[in-house]
Each structure stands twice: as structure tokens, then as C-alpha cells.
Amino acid sequence: MRMRTLRHLSYIGTTIFLASTPFFAGCTGTIADAGEDGGEDGATSGGSTGSGSGTGGEQPDDPKVCIPGIPATSQIPRLLNRQYDNTVRDLLGVTRVGSDKKLPSELLVSDSDGPMTPDAWRIYQDVAAQIAKEVMAGTNKSRFISCDPAASGCLEQTIKTFGRKAFRRPLTDAEVARFQKLGQTTPPGTPDEVAEATLFAFLVSPSFLMLPELTDTPDPSGKGIQLSSHEVAARLSYMLWGSVPDDTLNAAADKDELQTKEQILAQAQRMIDVREKTGPLVTAFHNNWAQMENGNAHWWKMDHDPELYPLYSADAKAVYKAELDAFFEEVAFEGGSFQDLLLSNVAFVNKDNAAIYGLDPSTYGTELTRVELDPNERPGFLTRVGFLSSYSGFNATSPILRGAFISVYLLGVDPGAPLPGAAQMTVDGDFKTQRAYVEELTKPASCSGCHSIINPPGFVMEGYDGIGKLQTVDPRGGAIDASVTTNTIDFGSGNVKEISSPLQLMQEITQIQKSKQLYAQAWISYAFGRAPNANDKCLVDQLDMKLSQSGYSILDLMADLTQAESFRVRVRETL
Numbered sequence: 001m002r003m004r005t006l007r008h009l010s011y012i013g014t015t016i017f018l019a020s021t022p023f024f025a026g027c028t029g030t031i032a033d034a035g036e037d038g039g040e041d042g043a044t045s046g047g048s049t050g051s052g053s054g055t056g057g058e059q060p061d062d063p064k065v066c067i068p069g070i071p072a073t074s075q076i077p078r079l080l081n082r083q084y085d086n087t088v089r090d091l092l093g094v095t096r097v098g099s100d101k102k103l104p105s106e107l108l109v110s111d112s113d114g115p116m117t118p119d120a121w122r123i124y125q126d127v128a129a130q131i132a133k134e135v136m137a138g139t140n141k142s143r144f145i146s147c148d149p150a151a152s153g154c155l156e157q158t159i160k161t162f163g164r165k166a167f168r169r170p171l172t173d174a175e176v177a178r179f180q181k182l183g184q185t186t187p188p189g190t191p192d193e194v195a196e197a198t199l200f201a202f203l204v205s206p207s208f209l210m211l212p213e214l215t216d217t218p219d220p221s222g223k224g225i226q227l228s229s230h231e232v233a234a235r236l237s238y239m240l241w242g243s244v245p246d247d248t249l250n251a252a253a254d255k256d257e258l259q260t261k262e263q264i265l266a267q268a269q270r271m272i273d274v275r276e277k278t279g280p281l282v283t284a285f286h287n288n289w290a291q292m293e294n295g296n297a298h299w300w301k302m303d304h305d306p307e308l309y310p311l312y313s314a315d316a317k318a319v320y321k322a323e324l325d326a327f328f329e330e331v332a333f334e335g336g337s338f339q340d341l342l343l344s345n346v347a348f349v350n351k352d353n354a355a356i357y358g359l360d361p362s363t364y365g366t367e368l369t370r371v372e373l374d375p376n377e378r379p380g381f382l383t384r385v386g387f388l389s390s391y392s393g394f395n396a397t398s399p400i401l402r403g404a405f406i407s408v409y410l411l412g413v414d415p416g417a418p419l420p421g422a423a424q425m426t427v428d429g430d431f432k433t434q435r436a437y438v439e440e441l442t443k444p445a446s447c448s449g450c451h452s453i454i455n456p457p458g459f460v461m462e463g464y465d466g467i468g469k470l471q472t473v474d475p476r477g478g479a480i481d482a483s484v485t486t487n488t489i490d491f492g493s494g495n496v497k498e499i500s501s502p503l504q505l506m507q508e509i510t511q512i513q514k515s516k517q518l519y520a521q522a523w524i525s526y527a528f529g530r531a532p533n534a535n536d537k538c539l540v541d542q543l544d545m546k547l548s549q550s551g552y553s554i555l556d557l558m559a560d561l562t563q564a565e566s567f568r569v570r571v572r573e574t575l
Contacts, residue, residue: 069535074573076212093135128204132200144195149194159180162199163176167207182201223571264562275329281558285527289526298401298405309469323347327346327348328341330346330348343379347371350367350369357378377470393466400454403454403457412517418450419446434475435462460499462481482502484498491512516547521537524543535566
């Protein structure tokens with residue numbers, strides 16, 4: 001009987017809120033939510049890529065040219081799955097659900113930029129029912145309701161207080177009344193059943209599953225619509241923390257104190273300093289920037305010959321990944337800059353990777369320990385085991401893989417797609433080094449054009465073997481030549497230099513304007529959840545200039561993202 005009553009109440013609750021929420025009908029057919037990671041895995045609080053500009057016209061297509069304006073965004077972006085996890089964790093203390101104790105997002109459909117499908121909606125309801133049941137039966141019940149559901153006024157107060165947090169704004173009187181109808185059904189449910197159905201109704205409400213921006217107050221400048229303080233608070237919290245606003249941010253929103261750049265900056269700086277909440281954003285962004293979430297990239301796909309590389313363990317890939325996550329977070333929160341990502345000698349080691357760095361593994365346990373390596377030998381993330389072992393072959397280094405990564409993602413050079421079957425090509429000969437083999441392999445005219453770009457930075461990295469250990473003698477028997485002499489690297493604008501060490505290569509990369517622009521654009525796309533466009537190119541140019549300034553940190557850049565006009569002013573997306 002109880003289960004039938006709960007299902008009855010839940011059905012009524014769902015029907016009430018879908019029928020009375022004006023923007024939900026559009027969600028099922030037209031809403032586009034931002035894909036994760038600024039493409040495949042981007043964070044967003046601002047919605048999907050739009051088709052309008054800050055002047056109300058058609059959005060420019062060329063992201064290489066700055067055209068002042070505000071990119072159009074969806075009014076109702078959907079929570080990303082990782083944001084859903086964070087939100088139910090912070091609101092209700094729920095991190096795992098079901099008998100299998102899975103993350104809630106593991107039960108949801110994958111993030112997409114398409115409409116809400118029937119399957120996605122059904123699964124949202126199923127997961128909400130599991131969460132509501134576990135909360136009401138467990139130790140986290142007080143996080144939803146802290147009074148006796150049977151007591152007069154208890155449910156009404158719960159609806160108002162919990163709803164304020166769940167909807168990221170105060171509920172209207174009409175919304176409170178609709179929630180209260182759950183206690184007025186026939187047959188009536190018990191107070192606990194009504195409370196559980198109320199929580200379920202919150203978790204399936206569009207105002208919870210979406211990040212609606214429905215204010216229509218014109219911006220004083222006439223460029224768009226001024227977001228309300230509550231909408232700005234949601235953008236701040238979901239961009240920086242991937243979750244709901246905290247009490248301090250909610251209080252500022254309730255006082256309408258998130259309307260100026262200065263007010264927003266003060267809150268952003270406060271929030272960024274909360275490392276345990278902002279740290280996950282820092283690592284997730286840098287994973288995206290480094291292409292770790294790109295299915296076409298080479299991260300973590302390669303294992304290595306155990307006879308040639310006895311220090312390597314496929315089981316330690318999680319450690320290699322965790323080291324890079326810790327590296328990115330440490331650089332950022334220790335005041336590091338874009339340059340430090342490529343030059344810092346900080347590393348994190350344990351028994352699984354210490355020996356690869358030339359350290360005694362017996363002095364380390366399973367926990368990662370912060371160490372400082374030789375800055376001449378180990379500058380930046382490209383000299384860490386995670387990258388070097390991923391961008392290698394099974395039984396040899398791969399100057400091609402390493403060089404292609406550096407050329408494309410850090411230098412911004414597009415050498416074009418490889419020839420069909422290029423990965424299977426070989427060449428015979430007595431080669432004393434892997435470099436000599438690659439030079440001969442890519443000598444034909446059909447290959448040399450692209451590989452004159454790709455190979456040189458890869459050759460500079462030949463001082464690290466297939467798993468990232470320093471080497472001076474190639475496994476083929478010859479001495480390592482990690483300099484680029486006859487083949488040089490073009491750093492743009494005719495700036496051709498000869499490079500003789502990884503440190504020199506990293507130093508040069510940090511000075512290249514294109515590298516800084518790519519980094520700034522990656523942050524904008526990731527934070528705002530939209531593809532590069534001409535309007536955002538203006539912000540890219542501003543951040544590029546600041547990245548060249550001494551003392552401008554990664555955290556400074558994150559705060560500056562909230563100062564963009566497009567952060568507090570919205571232009572409607574044309575559907």
C-alpha cells in the first residue's frame with residue numbers, strides 16, 4: 001500500500017510541476033544544454049552556443065576576429081551530470097545511490113546538447129525516486145526536513161527553505177501552494193510519504209534540473225538582458241564550484257548585491273579561494289586543455305613492453321593521472337601562471353612512479369607526496385610520466401606522437417591529417433636511435449611536409465624514454481640527440497629558433513602569443529560552455545595580454561572570466 005501511495009503522490013507531483021512550469025514544454029523539444037568540457041566535456045552556467053550577437057544580429061562565424069558583442073545563450077541550460085552529482089551531494093549529502101552504490105550521474109543518460117528525450121526524463125524520475133527514498137530513510141533526512149512532517153507548518157517551511165536552495169532563488173507563493181497540494185490528495189498519504197513525494201517533486205522540477213534565466217529586465221547599455229542577482233549567483237556557483245550557491249552567495253543574491261562587476265568580483269575571489277570546491281574545476285579544466293577527455297587523443301591508451309620497461313605498470317595509470325591532477329591544482333593554488341604549467345618542477349610521487357623519476361620507491365607509500373625535481377630536467381607537465389608514457393609506443397618512444405601533441409595543442413599549428421595507413425608504415429635499416437628511424441620513415445615527400453612541423457618538438461623530448469625515464473642512450477644502442485639543428489621549430493612570425501633541451505622548448509612555448517591565446521580560449525569555452533566565436537575573441541585578446549604580464553596567475557584569470565560583460569548580460573538565443 002505504501003509504495004502505491006508514494007507512486008500516486010509522485011505522479012501527482014510530477015504532473016503538477018510540469019503542467020504549471022511555462023518553460024518546460026520548450027525543454028523537451030528545443031533546449032540545448034552545453035556539452036561537457038567545452039565541447040566534449042565542458043563546464044557551463046551560461047548555456048549553449050547561440051546564433052545571435054550582442055547587437056541582436058546574427059552571430060559572427062569567424063572566431064579569429066574580435067567583433068564586440070555578447071554571444072547568445074540558452075535561457076534554460078540543463079545541469080551537466082557532474083553538476084547534478086555535486087548538487088545532490090551539497091544539498092542532501094547523497095553521493096551514491098541504489099544497491100550498487102553508483103554515482104547518480106552513472107545512472108543518468110550522457111550529457112548532450114540535444115533536447116530532453118523521453119528516456120532521459122524517465123531516468124531523471126527513477127534517480128530522483130531513489131534519492132528521495134534514501135534521504136528520508138537515512139541519516140541525511142535533516143538536510144531536507146528538520147521538523148516533524150506531521151507538525152503544523154512543517155512542510156510549508158521545508159518547502160520554502162529547501163526550495164530556496166534547490167531552485168537557487170526564493171519560491172513564489174504559487175510554487176509553494178503547488179508543492180503543498182501534495183498533502184491534499186485522495187487518498188491522503190502519511191506525513192512521511194508526503195515529505196518524500198515533496199522531495200521527489202523538487203528533484204524532478206525543471207527549476208532544479210535546469211538553470212533557467214528568465215529575467216527580462218533590459219540591460220542599461222541596451223546590449224541585452226540584465227541577469228538577476230539570483231541568476232548571477234547560479235552562474236558563479238556552477239562555473240566555479242559546479243554546484244549550488246553557498247549561504248554567503250545566496251545572501252548576496254537575496255540583497256540584490258550581484259549586479260555590478262565589483263560585487264561579482266568580490267564573490268568570485270572569495271569562492272576561488274575555497275580550494276576544496278574550486279580545485280576540481282581547476283583539474284577538470286586542465287584535463288580538458290591537455291586533451292585528456294578527447295577520445296581521439298593518445299592519453300592512457302598505451303601499455304609498454306615489461307621487459308624493456310620493468311618500472312612501468314599498467315595498473316599505475318590511475319597514479320599517473322592523479323599526479324597530473326595534483327600538479328595542475330598545485331600550480332594554480334600556489335599562485336602559478338600559465339608559464340608555470342610548462343616550467344614548474346613540482347611533482348607528486350609514490351611507490352609506483354618514484355623510480356621513473358630517479359627516486360627511491362622504498363621511501364614512499366601509496367599516497368602521493370609533493371616533491372621538487374631538477375628544474376632543468378623536469379620542466380612542466382609535458383615531462384611527467386603521465387604524458388610521456390601515453391605519447392609513446394609499446395616498445396619505443398614516439399617523437400611523432402609527442403611532437404604532434406605539442407605542435408597542435410600548444411603551438412597551434414595544424415599539420416593536417418595523416419595519410420591513410422600512416423600508422424602502419426615501417427622502414428628497414430640499421431638505425432641506432434629512434435630518432436634516426438623516424439627521420440628515415442618520414443623522409444618521403446608525401447610525409448615530409450607535415451613531419452617537418454611535427455617531428456622537431458618530438459625529437460627534443462627524446463631524452464625521456466618510452467615511460468618517461470631519463471635516458472642518454474637509446475635502446476637501439478646509439479647516443480640520444482635531443483637537439484633540433486637541421487630541423488628547426490617555427491614559433492610563428494618568422495621566429496625560427498634552434499632548440500637543444502626540453503627546458504628551452506618549454507620556455508619558448510610560454511612566450512608564444514598563440515599558446516596563450518589557445519589557453520585563454522580554452523578557459524572561455526570551458527567556463528561558459530560554448531564554442532569559440534568572434535564575440536568571445538575580444539575576451540581572448542584581453543586575457544592574452546594579461547597572460548603576458550608578470551604575476552598574472554591562473555586564479556586571476558578565473559576571476560577575470562566573471563568580469564566579462566557576457567557574464568552578467570544575456571542575449572536570447574535564436575532557435
